[in-house]
Amino acid sequence: MDANIILESFYYLAKKLESPIDKLAAVKLLFFADRYHLRKYGRLISDDTYYALPHGPVASNSLDIINLVLTDNNTGTEKNYIKKYDGTAFSAVDNDYELEYLSDSDVEALDFVIAEFGDMKTWDLRDLTHEYPEWKRYKQTLESQSSRREKIKMEDFFEEANMDDDPFSIIPKRAVELSKEVYFN
Secondary structure (H helix, E strand, O other): OOHHHHHHHHHHHHHHHOOOEEHHHHHHHHHHHHHHHHHHHOOOOOOOOEEEEOOEEEEHHHHHHHHHHOOOOOOOHHHHOEEEOOOOEEEEOOOOOOOOOOOHHHHHHHHHHHHHHOOOOHHHHHHHHOOOHHHHOOHHHHHOOOOOOEEOOHHHHHOOOOOOOOHHHHOOHHHHHHHHHHHHO
């Protein structure tokens, strides 16, 4: 996990969406970007550890970073990228920060997410993440409240969602298979 990559990802999302972004929406958009990137290129943008929580899949360290930004003591590196907007939202810094850590393929994945999901409301994003295998495996356990979180099995990122018009279907199945081989080897 590289905090600078995660911060740049959140900065990029907030800057391109041109408005403050709620932390729940931000972690859902990062999940979708990681899903796209892993399926197409064989690695996560965030290089984070994913957990299924009642509100869907979450990159654990990325959530910690956003929570830090939303405190009143965000005086570290994060202040170069994003700033607290209110108690649950943040925005991009006002300057035109030049990306240093995101690769071209990272930006491609983030642009895909902005195009496909950028207009969705926070709770719609949350509900949509519940349609993907990364969360569905744990649905019963999480909804019965016998668990607060479950570590996501990475092979679930490579599984198809059982839904019509899944935006991730644009990635050819052979590319997903090759990415899975790369990731696990």
